[in-house]
Amino acid sequence: MANSVSGDSVVDRVVRVIAAFPEGVSVLRLTELAERAELPLTTAHRLVRQLAEHGLLEISAGGSVRLGLHLWELVVRNSPTLALRQAAMPFMEDIQHVLNQNVNLAVLDGWEALFVERLSRRGSVANRAQIAGRLAVHVSSAGLALMSQQPRSRQGEYLAQFTDPAGKVSTEVLRSLLGEAAHQGYAQLAGVIDPDTWGIAVPVLDSKKRAVAALGVVVPLQEVRLQALVPALQTAARGIGRRLGESQSSADFRSMESL
Amino acid sequence: MANSVSGDSVVDRVVRVIAAFPEGVSVLRLTELAERAELPLTTAHRLVRQLAEHGLLEISAGGSVRLGLHLWELVVRNSPTLALRQAAMPFMEDIQHVLNQNVNLAVLDGWEALFVERLSRRGSVANRAQIAGRLAVHVSSAGLALMSQQPRSRQGEYLAQFTDPAGKVSTEVLRSLLGEAAHQGYAQLAGVIDPDTWGIAVPVLDSKKRAVAALGVVVPLQEVRLQALVPALQTAARGIGRRLGESQSSADFRSMESL
DNA sequence: CCTCCGCTTCCGTTCAATGGTAGGAATCGT
DNA sequence: ACGATTCCTACCATTGAACGGAAGCGGAGG
Numbered sequence: 001m002a003n004s005v006s007g008d009s010v011v012d013r014v015v016r017v018i019a020a021f022p023e024g025v026s027v028l029r030l031t032e033l034a035e036r037a038e039l040p041l042t043t044a045h046r047l048v049r050q051l052a053e054h055g056l057l058e059i060s061a062g063g064s065v066r067l068g069l070h071l072w073e074l075v076v077r078n079s080p081t082l083a084l085r086q087a088a089m090p091f092m093e094d095i096q097h098v099l100n101q102n103v104n105l106a107v108l109d110g111w112e113a114l115f116v117e118r119l120s121r122r123g124s125v126a127n128r129a130q131i132a133g134r135l136a137v138h139v140s141s142a143g144l145a146l147m148s149q150q151p152r153s154r155q156g157e158y159l160a161q162f163t164d165p166a167g168k169v170s171t172e173v174l175r176s177l178l179g180e181a182a183h184q185g186y187a188q189l190a191g192v193i194d195p196d197t198w199g200i201a202v203p204v205l206d207s208k209k210r211a212v213a214a215l216g217v218v219v220p221l222q223e224v225r226l227q228a229l230v231p232a233l234q235t236a237a238r239g240i241g242r243r244l245g246e247s248q249s250s251a252d253f254r255s256m257e258s259l
Numbered sequence: 260m261a262n263s264v265s266g267d268s269v270v271d272r273v274v275r276v277i278a279a280f281p282e283g284v285s286v287l288r289l290t291e292l293a294e295r296a297e298l299p300l301t302t303a304h305r306l307v308r309q310l311a312e313h314g315l316l317e318i319s320a321g322g323s324v325r326l327g328l329h330l331w332e333l334v335v336r337n338s339p340t341l342a343l344r345q346a347a348m349p350f351m352e353d354i355q356h357v358l359n360q361n362v363n364l365a366v367l368d369g370w371e372a373l374f375v376e377r378l379s380r381r382g383s384v385a386n387r388a389q390i391a392g393r394l395a396v397h398v399s400s401a402g403l404a405l406m407s408q409q410p411r412s413r414q415g416e417y418l419a420q421f422t423d424p425a426g427k428v429s430t431e432v433l434r435s436l437l438g439e440a441a442h443q444g445y446a447q448l449a450g451v452i453d454p455d456t457w458g459i460a461v462p463v464l465d466s467k468k469r470a471v472a473a474l475g476v477v478v479p480l481q482e483v484r485l486q487a488l489v490p491a492l493q494t495a496a497r498g499i500g501r502r503l504g505e506s507q508s509s510a511d512f513r514s515m516e517s518l
Numbered sequence: 519c520c521t522c523c524g525c526t527t528c529c530g531t532t533c534a535a536t537g538g539t540a541g542g543a544a545t546c547g548t
Numbered sequence: 549a550c551g552a553t554t555c556c557t558a559c560c561a562t563t564g565a566a567c568g569g570a571a572g573c574g575g576a577g578g
Contacts, residue, residue: 009534010269010566011309019313021337031524042568045526050270054278058339063525066339069368070278075334076391078280080317080325109328132335268565269535290555301537304557321544322556 013039017047018056018067027066081107081116084213087243088204091236092119095217098232102218106142106201108150109134111158113143113214138162138169138177141189141199142214148181149203149211186230187214196221202233207245215240272298276306277315277326286325340366340375343472346502347463350495351378354476357491361477365401365460367409368393370417372402372473397421397428397436400448400458401473407440408462408470445489446473455480461492466504474499 020036034044051057055070106113137143181187201216279295293303310316314329365372396402440446460475
């Protein structure tokens with residue numbers, strides 16, 4: 001079935017190699033990498049070496065493998081969410097400084113919210129490590145805010161395939177949550193991850209009124225300024241949307257600007 | 260000379276495709292991508308489609324190509340500098356809050372300093388966009404701090420190949436700059452990028468006394484608290500080095516922590 | 519000294535990769 | 549309104565790059 005007995009293309013294998021690293025693990029031994037990528041050791045070795053020659057991977061002494069600096073550089077400099085993050089950062093900083101709460105920015109990917117940027121509460125030891133984290137739509141205010149703005153058809157697909165692995169949320173409850181979020185213009189969810197917190201998120205709409213992201217905060221349960229909080233988020237979201245429209249083709253001022 | 264007339268392997272081509280995006284540009288039309296990657300249009304098309312199937316690239320309506328969210332996610336979650344950034348962030352935040360200046364963290368890659376993280380001065384509109392930026396060793400305090408701690412042989416290679424394209428810095432001057440930096444334990448450089456600023460950086464040493472990074476700040480020229488500034492940086496750098504040692508194998512507490 | 523384990527090199531076989539040609543689809547200029 | 553142009557997509561015969569088992573190498577451990 002192939003040059004390879006397994007029938008997958010070179011591209012498939014390259015992808016499996018660079019996707020073989022488990023979350024948060026940045027270094028693997030070749031043998032382990034081969035196992036995870038389900039490749040014969042010889043083949044893994046060859047691919048790794050080739051990729052390393054281009055700086056997409058790095059081979060440290062002893063043969064252990066990690067992602068290459070060059071890959072990181074390429075991806076960060078051209079990341080698909082670059083424009084979004086640039087537009088959002090000032091507003092996120094504002095919110096962080098005014099409210100002193102965790103602020104986050106997420107996009108919808110499949111049936112999950114993918115967190116693209118995040119600012120921690122000042123003073124909290126929390127790092128920005130888990131940007132690039134994911135949460136299912138139904139357990140994140142960001143996810144709900146995003147899904148609630150999707151076209152009917154998309155929401156239909158989502159609800160149709162939905163089953164809560166934890167068995168806590170019924171499709172009906174979810175449907176009404178989405179309806180409520182769409183109607184109110186924001187989504188809130190009591191501490192799914194941390195039981196003592198609220199998550200609150202509003203959609204960020206681009207110039208064509210499509211929800212491209214969700215802007216959210218996490219606040220303690222006893223926080224009662226919700227009335228003030230939501231408008232603040234919505235204002236910021238509108239600001240982000242506006243800047244997104246402007247910066248369509250202005251990815252050209254490069255300038256290393258005062259390092 | 261090949262299956263491909265150009266004689267390069269599939270891996271080579273895949274790399275060229277994802278490296279084809281110019282800095283800061285996140286979307287390319289297929290034709291342009293093919294040109295930049297120096298691939299026949301047909302081949303580029305096939306590769307792009309294959310990569311897109313795995314989420315490493317995305318094809319938006321109309322055929323324009325961008326890096327995929329999945330790739331971004333993979334790289335950010337397993338980036339080779341993850342541990343370094345995690346260890347450094349709290350200290351960088353401290354410095355930022357105390358000094359209210361731009362703080363940056365760089366590693367040495369080739370003969371350049373690659374900026375891995377950066378915090379902007381509060382209130383400045385500056386975004387964190389150009390993390391992943393590069394500066395030549397001889398024009399950045401971070402680069403000098405890093406190079407000054409490299410083994411003699413490495414410094415030798417560097418100086419041997421060095422020529423300043425701008426013709427402003429002679430190899431001799433550079434050599435003495437490095438010597439001075441090594442002796443003092445920090446490097447400073449008057450505004451190479453912004454003429455009204457100083458760059459000051461100290462090396463971050465790991466448990467084996469190897470310089471794995473440089474921690475730096477950018478301050479206005481008239482700033483005179485240098486005496487206080489350097490010790491602050493050095494203290495932070497030592498702290499980072501210590502945490503780096505600890506977190507060798509503790510990349511396991513994942514926990515989505517209060518989003 | 520021998521064994522084990524993991525990384526690396528070698529090399530004959532084979533089918534996946536290649537890319538020119540041609541067919542759509544959309545945009546532009548007049 | 550309608551050719552001209554541009555760009556993306558699909559097809560398919562040719563061929564050398566990818567494959568991976570076998571064997572070599574080197575160090576850690578007993």
